Amino acid sequence: MLGVDHGYTTVPNDRSHLLKYVPNIKDLPPRNIKDSFLEGIIPLSKDEDLRDKYVTFMGHVRIGRLLEDMDKFAVHVGLQHIHAPTVPKDIPIPFMLATARCDRIDITSFERKPNEDIKIAGFVSWVGRSSMEVVVWLDQHYQGTWNKITRAIFLLAARNATGTQAVAVNPLNPGNEYETKIVKDGEERKSKRVTIIQSRVSKVIPTTEEQQLIHVLYEKQMTEIRKGYNDKKMFPRGVIAMSKCRAANIIFNQPENRNYFNKVFGGFIMRHATEIAWVLGFKVIRQRPSITHISDIDFISPIAVDALMYMRARIVYTQENFAQIIVAVFSLEPTKGVETRSNTFHFTVTFPDPIKQVYPITYHEAMLYVDGKRHFDSLSKSNEAESDDVLYKYLMELSKNER
Incomplete structure (x- = not known):
């Protein structure tokens, strides 16, 4: 499809000869949503070797492995949407798709079975x-029915054959009432995406309410110090210091996890970020966590396959039996002494029983606390149920028509 040789080479195959085939936007006909629909099966019921790659030590299915599949599948869906009549049929596609962002992943409470088939399906919902x-x-x-596991919304960026420039993609022309509603909701998600990015703690100072919250935490700390309690740890009893809620991991990348540009595949990063978030929750809280949401995933900078992948995870906010975990991913180049941020993940996890309150000490930790609370509150205030219902209903209709 890409017109490159199989097998790893330290320098990616040259595709510059394909640049002349990149179509203009006027040569790209409008597409319907149904044109991009794809579905497939992960055959866990029949393939025992495959099953071993997906099963957890508890006998469930690894959510990180599934997210890796979803990221790859999203690219296939995107390529299904693109139709360029001016490109000769014997010429490899003169463009690339890369994951730029993942807005939100919702994971249901359905207990995933390692010996039952999993259906993966999707379509382009906005362009x-x-x-x-x-x-x-x-x-x-x-037991005779299909049960929801998860849903993810990916934002893909289209680049030319060498990845050096953005290229146009086919516009989306709704073909029915379902598609009209889906595209309209996609525009709203686009606006929300911009709002989320612009309202981050790094760009917007804490509100009066958030500042008051931090001050209350400070007062609790000072009260304990004045009482002479816990003076070495300097935080109230019955809570856990944020500085103790951390984990880190360095991963030695291998060529099998690369994309065409010899960069680490986005799904591989998602899998490892998910697994370190789960491990951190289990280690600190001492209860087995369940990941319910992953939100606001940025793919800021790619990681070269010959670099090290460094992950830092931290629990930044807790409420009742919920916790917010931030995983920051960096590219390390030891020979150059360079560390570059690549990704940020925000996980919402739940535990069987109530957990201790995470307590910030420094100003930096206080800002992480505020950021975690914002993400947690945004999930509880989210109004995506109606949009999700329309998306899923149309998916079911398209899936039924495929049979």
């Missing part, structure tokens, strides 16, 4: 000039 939104679902067949 910009050089980007597209792809929605991907996972469902598992159990």
Whole structure:
């Protein structure tokens, strides 16, 4: 499809000869949502070797492995949307798709079975000039019915054959009432995406309410110090210091996890970020966590396959039996002494029983606390149920028509 040789080479194959085939936007006909629909099966019921790659030590299915599949599948859906009649049929596609962002991943409480098939399906739900939104679902067949596992919304960026410039993609033309509603909701998600980015703690100072919250935490700390209690730890009893809620990991990348540009595949990063978040929750809280949401995933800078991948995870906010975990991913180049931020993940996890309050000490930790609370509150205030319902209903209709 890409017109490159199989097998790893330290220098990616030259595709510059394909640049002349990149179509202009006027040569790209409008597409319907149904044109991009794809579905497939992860055959866990029949393939025992494959099953071993997905099963957890508790006998469930690894959510990190599934997210890796979803990221790859989203790219296939995006390529299904693109139709360039001016490109000769014997010429490899003169463009690339890369994951730029993942807005939100919702994970249901359905207990995933390692010996039952999982269906993966998706379609393009919104299109910009050089980007597209792809929605991907996972469902598992159990006791005669398909059960929802998760849903993710990916934002893909289209680049030319060498990855050096953005290129146009086919516009989206709704073909029915379902598609009209989905595209309209996609525009709203685009606006929300911009709002979220502009309202981050790094760009917007804490509100009066948030500042008051931090001051209350400070007062509790000072009260304990004045009482002479816990003076070495300097935080109230019955809580846990944020500085103790951390974990880190360095991963030695290998060529099997690369994309065409010899960069680490986005799904591979997602899998490892998910697993370190789970490990951190288990280690600190001493209860087995369940990941319910992953939000606001940025793909800021790629990681070269010959660099080290460094992950830092931290629990930044807790409420009742919920916790917010931030995982920051960096590219390390030891020979150059360079550390570059690559990704940021925000996980919402739940535990069987109530957990201790995470307590910030420094100003930096206080800002992480505020950021974690913002993400947690945004999930509880989210009004995506109606949008999700329309998306899933149309998915079911398209899936039924495929049979």
